[in-house]
Amino acid sequence: MRSQPSNPLETEVAGLRLRNPTMLASGILGTTSDILRRAAQSGAGAVVTKSVGPKPREGYPNPTVVEVGCGLLNAVGLPNPGIQAFAEEIRDLGDLEVPLIVSVYGFSPEEYAEVAEAAVEAGADAVELNLSCPHVKGAGADVGSRPELVSEIVERVKGVVDKPVFAKLTPNVSDIVGLAEAAVEAGADALTAINTLRAMAIDVETARPILSNRIGGLSGPAIKPVAVRCVYELHRELDVPIIGCGGVTSWRDAVEFMLAGASAVQVGTAVALKGLNIFRLITEGVKSYLERKGYGSVREIVGLSHRG
Amino acid sequence: MSAYPTEVNRMRIVEIKAVKDENLNVKTIFFEDDLCSSAEAGQFVMVWIPGVDEIPLTLSSIGSRSKDGLSSVTVAEVGEATRALRGMEAGELIGVRGPFGNHFETVSRGGRALVVGGGIGMASLMPLIERLVENDVETTVLFGVKSRSNLLFMERLGELSAQGRIRLLVTTEDGTYGAEGLVTEAAEKVLSSGRFDVVYSCGPEAMMYKIFGLAEKLGIPVQLSLERIIRCAIGICGSCVVGPYRVCRDGPIFTSDRLRVIRDFGRFRRDFNGRKTPI
Ligand SMILES: Cc1cc2nc3c(=O)[nH]c(=O)nc-3n(C[C@H](O)[C@H](O)[C@H](O)COP(=O)(O)OP(=O)(O)OC[C@H]3O[C@@H](n4cnc5c(N)ncnc54)[C@H](O)[C@@H]3O)c2cc1C
Numbered sequence A: 001m002r003s004q005p006s007n008p009l010e011t012e013v014a015g016l017r018l019r020n021p022t023m024l025a026s027g028i029l030g031t032t033s034d035i036l037r038r039a040a041q042s043g044a045g046a047v048v049t050k051s052v053g054p055k056p057r058e059g060y061p062n063p064t065v066v067e068v069g070c071g072l073l074n075a076v077g078l079p080n081p082g083i084q085a086f087a088e089e090i091r092d093l094g095d096l097e098v099p100l101i102v103s104v105y106g107f108s109p110e111e112y113a114e115v116a117e118a119a120v121e122a123g124a125d126a127v128e129l130n131l132s133c134p135h136v137k138g139a140g141a142d143v144g145s146r147p148e149l150v151s152e153i154v155e156r157v158k159g160v161v162d163k164p165v166f167a168k169l170t171p172n173v174s175d176i177v178g179l180a181e182a183a184v185e186a187g188a189d190a191l192t193a194i195n196t197l198r199a200m201a202i203d204v205e206t207a208r209p210i211l212s213n214r215i216g217g218l219s220g221p222a223i224k225p226v227a228v229r230c231v232y233e234l235h236r237e238l239d240v241p242i243i244g245c246g247g248v249t250s251w252r253d254a255v256e257f258m259l260a261g262a263s264a265v266q267v268g269t270a271v272a273l274k275g276l277n278i279f280r281l282i283t284e285g286v287k288s289y290l291e292r293k294g295y296g297s298v299r300e301i302v303g304l305s306h307r308g
Numbered sequence B: 001m002s003a004y005p006t007e008v009n010r011m012r013i014v015e016i017k018a019v020k021d022e023n024l025n026v027k028t029i030f031f032e033d034d035l036c037s038s039a040e041a042g043q044f045v046m047v048w049i050p051g052v053d054e055i056p057l058t059l060s061s062i063g064s065r066s067k068d069g070l071s072s073v074t075v076a077e078v079g080e081a082t083r084a085l086r087g088m089e090a091g092e093l094i095g096v097r098g099p100f101g102n103h104f105e106t107v108s109r110g111g112r113a114l115v116v117g118g119g120i121g122m123a124s125l126m127p128l129i130e131r132l133v134e135n136d137v138e139t140t141v142l143f144g145v146k147s148r149s150n151l152l153f154m155e156r157l158g159e160l161s162a163q164g165r166i167r168l169l170v171t172t173e174d175g176t177y178g179a180e181g182l183v184t185e186a187a188e189k190v191l192s193s194g195r196f197d198v199v200y201s202c203g204p205e206a207m208m209y210k211i212f213g214l215a216e217k218l219g220i221p222v223q224l225s226l227e228r229i230i231r232c233a234i235g236i237c238g239s240c241v242v243g244p245y246r247v248c249r250d251g252p253i254f255t256s257d258r259l260r261v262i263r264d265f266g267r268f269r270r271d272f273n274g275r276k277t278p279i
């Protein structure tokens, strides 16, 4: 038996100890060591980097981020300096006060493994596999929508790293549970759900798609109910920690995700809505909720909505 | 509910009302937009050139303070998007979102300000200068360009100078107008001969880095406008970071206390792929 943590917000995901259940989502500011450190100092329980691949990539031309009222549409196109240059930023964060999770993508299972290995070597506490990488060779769809590819990627990565591996799932499939099962059977230590939903915006005055890539991913409040449903289904069917992501903008949203089965939540778009202080706002709100409801630890509410 | 007004980030399609060639390479584009009308000096907008690109440009005039109620951006041609925008005429449509970022803080009435502009950097300083003059701040403007043909805003600046409301000093590198030399050399002289409460600057980063060094030696606070790659403009994508700050949200105006902690300032910037490149 382990004793009750004195900090009611402290929790654990796949062996990573978090001082609170909030994380900075991938692709949100995580481009440099300085800004990741600032996110940690702003109160995040863990930080996830921008997705990094094997080679430098410029991303798509602007417009890359569009306001759609209920959320944001983005097609930034995974700009990143490549793992070799990014390893310098990771090494710079050796003294970070919270776990550092490096988000990894590739265009083949080998590339995922190569990047993940280098990330862990540089000091990552865990890796999160961005399985929503577009334009995989041969296939038109995201890598992450094909269970056999997901399984191969996770297996390869698990074979070369000794740190927790999170599989970040795309909601753009008819059966997210099937996808998750493939990841878990291949050894994923946790699931992050969800990435953005494929979406589009067209300007009526000029009759043109606004994003330069035409199609992008929807995030923010608009996708929260979809994300909560995904987390709920995953928790019901699988025995693996889940990190909820999608539209978390307040402590209420965070609690809702945890009741659905999330051990922690990631925050993306709300950093634009409420600034970096969002992590403090959420954790303070969750803490008051726990006190008001008489819970000693945030862990007690994980999956609570599933009870009979 | 939110600190970040989503209304500001919504893209508005506006018609170009008028254009003005400032010089052979620079054009001012006027449009009408309520949100831009109430912007502050130093803030920027994202301008969408449909089918081409979307780029950050500082407001060079602010509707609520201009006679015709129009706001404007002033664009120097350096590449594809700026070429396309410079080629646009009245009646054509552009997308605008913003205004974004923080703004210049004006010193109090009776204070003494030095404003140092380099080339197109003058675009973001024009609304500031007009604001300083309105507030009875004793304002000295140093404006440096390569050559006479690169001058811009000389009507607006010349008028204020003729009225005795600003002291204007122009430098050209080739001596074809005003004093010959670099604007930083002029700044060094002016700073050593007078007392200033604040130095404002916008222009090439190497120039601003020099200005910051001079001001630090004399203990004068600065407010500088920095540039980095802007994508989202709302503080989430991470392409515009300098040190622990975001140019789009914490900036674009940076004060001395922040500049001191930015390791990258004057040294390197991040490319489109996030790699460091020397300034
Ligand atoms: C806050 C801010 C305010 C600015 N205000 C003005 C202004 O008032 N007038 C003006 O003429 N210019 C201004 N600029 C610079 C202007 O945005 C660039 O010159 C323009 O984006 C170049 O686009 P391009 O396609 O013509 O050139 P490209 O050939 O694409 O690029 C040339 C160079 O311009 C810069 N650049 C390109 N795209 C961007 C981008 N999305 N964000 C930032 N820099 C970019 C890069 O340094 C690049 O190397 C400002 C930049 C920033 C960050």
Ligand SMILES: Cc1cc2nc3c(=O)[nH]c(=O)nc-3n(C[C@H](O)[C@H](O)[C@H](O)COP(=O)(O)O)c2cc1C
Binding pocket: A025, A026, A027, A028, A050, A051, A065, A072, A074, A076, A078, A103, A130, A168, A194, A195, A196, A218, A219, A220, A221, A223, A245, A246, A247, A248, A266, A267, A268, A269, A270, B232, B236, B237
């Ligand atoms: C501008 C932007 C960039 C993103 N980049 C990435 C990325 O590089 N890798 C990734 O796994 N997810 C990326 N995402 C998705 C987010 O991590 C998150 O899954 C999604 O936005 C839903 O959460 P939210 O509603 O809190 O934003 C990005 C999202 C946005 C808005």
Ligand code: FES
Binding pocket: B229, B230, B231, B232, B233, B234, B235, B236, B237, B238, B239, B240, B241, B246, B247, B248, B249
């Ligand atoms: S441009 Fe996206 S964070 Fe500043």
